[in-house]
Amino acid sequence: MERFEVHAFGAVAGSVALYPRAVALEAPLGRVVTEPKSSMELPVYIDTGATQVSPHGAHLRLVGMGVRTVTFLGVYVYVAALYVDEKAITAAKPAWAAGNLDLEAQVRTWIEEGTACAVRVMPVRSTDFSHLRDGLLRTIQTRAKEARLPGSAYTLDDAGEVTFSHNVQDLKKLFPRSKVTRGQTLDLVVEKTQSGSYVLTLQYNGKTLGHVESAPAPSRAFTVPTGLLLAYMGEKPDISAPLRASVIAGLQQGLP
Template identity: 25%
Template sequence: MSSSTMATSSRSAMRLLSARSRCMLQTPRLKSSLAQTRYSSRYSNPAARATGSTLSARAPSFLDQQQTVDSEDAEARPINPLDELAARREFEAKRSNAMQRMRFAAVGLLMSVGGLALTLYNIDLDELEKSANKKKAQLDAGPGSEDFQGRHVHVIGAGDDKRIVAEGEQELDLVRTGSGSVPYFPRKIFLPIPGSKTARSETAQPNSRINPGNVQNQEEYTLVGLGIRTVSFLSIEVYVMGLYVRTQDVSTLQARLIHLINPNASTLVPGEKDGLKQRMLDPDTSVEIWEQMLREEGIRSAWRVVPSKNTDFAHLRDGWVNGIKRATTEINRVKQNKPAIVTSDYENESFGDAMRDFKGMFSGGRTPKGSIVLMLRDAPGSMEVLFEDPAKGTGIERVGKVEDPRISRLIWMGYLAGKNVSSEPTRKAVVDGFVGFAGRPVGSVETMVV
């Protein structure tokens, strides 16, 4: 055998071995969808099944298999890890797919946030609050919620001339409170003169059947503003409260409020009214204003407190004690920048004695839902606490009296002055009432409470 023949045989064997090696090293892969469709049709078609059996009868050949591999989709080929270009293409394809998914996710997130913002922008929060209050009132209101102390309540007129009145021997003007448990407050109340005999009822108007000729020595008080006292983040309603000022003292109050802004004016213009309101709501200046005004004598006022649920005097007392502590803290805080405010009045032994007298005044009696607690502050500043349960019809009862004016001053400031007051809605309503007084000429005692 010649050398050329041997070389040819060797090259043929090498090619065969190379093809066989590639066949043996070929990894299994998924067939294309077209091939799978073709194979499945062989079992559904008898003719194709016969042809397939004929083909399968042939001896398997790695050459035939290699031809099949070469004819399949190029994407099914395994990527050679040494082929840098193919690896780069695979990486770019995966990266492009991931970026596309991220874009879709970002667009979806932006659309969700935008839709939520658009929904919130179009929601009328005031209407939702009114609707919630209305539903709450419907749930909380009992069968007698349209009555006020046994009198039927009805509305007269409409618009600005609308009046809510309680029927009786004499009509009693009412104001809605926004509470379902205590829906109405009287626009006027009649309280006994300090030191006189306890009155029959706070609504016993002079020259009425139960108070002919004002024999009970009652004085008229006008509502300034009211609000609801709530506790905890759940806004649990505790009581409804309103501040009243003796009607004949309104002119004195008007003059003092006006002179806070303009000492030479008899009434305030709109810009000055805004300035007064801002000062009375400011955490610092409100402390100064009320510290000054409550030290001055000559104005009688009263807080009317009506529990929204059954409670007792001990619970109410604890709330007032906390208010006194907050007011003292606010005064001390403001004094750091305003040395003119005197704080020694609240740090001596006599103030501690006054606090003990105030706490001991409440023996722990019950205050049912709808009962009335009145804290009456006379001209010098001493405070008398009165109680009335209209359901029993026993009239106004005297709970006790604290002569020290510092107690009433701090209770009033706990509701009206500083950063943290007992009821912010009440403070705002009272301030609005005072600003309304200041916007009227001095001497006009008639007012409308919204």
């Protein structure tokens, strides 16, 4: 939900005070926005396909978007965008307007509270599923390595290691052997079940490729579904600084 601010001014003891009043207006359901570096268009709203948690899918709102760049070549690989249930975005915006909070912690809280979240990946140039798969697997392995370190924000115990190993193999099997052309969509939808497990649903152009489900896990436990999605919001590995900046701007200032 977009917020347009109407400002009133008043003078007190020679100073000018600013009193913002927010007016909330819904974005048109069919509107698209353009990611400036790639010139690729993304919808403001998406309806995911059916998942194990949401049989009728989920209606999610764009929060921010940005390119993934191969640094040493300066080549844009794909556009990534974060989509979240609009009610959760609206509830979080007042706290973000008051200051710069921890983005990864915010998205983690949404997921742990049962809010559906998704990262949409759209290749800027033609590639194949094996490249996308290998990149995602490297990302989840990097995040798992961090989770094993003392003092990490996440925990990965012996039981978690067993589930992690199985889930990595499950993730590998979801990718078909085919090409992915520019503008096609790969959605990583993450949801929490009533039993406390986390489910990653991989969807290609709206068609479900499969699921990866963790064991029931306590708060801050490392899992493949949450670890993969949250990697886009963190700095290790640094997937896309433009994406993080855009999401923060969406929460603090105004949604795309």
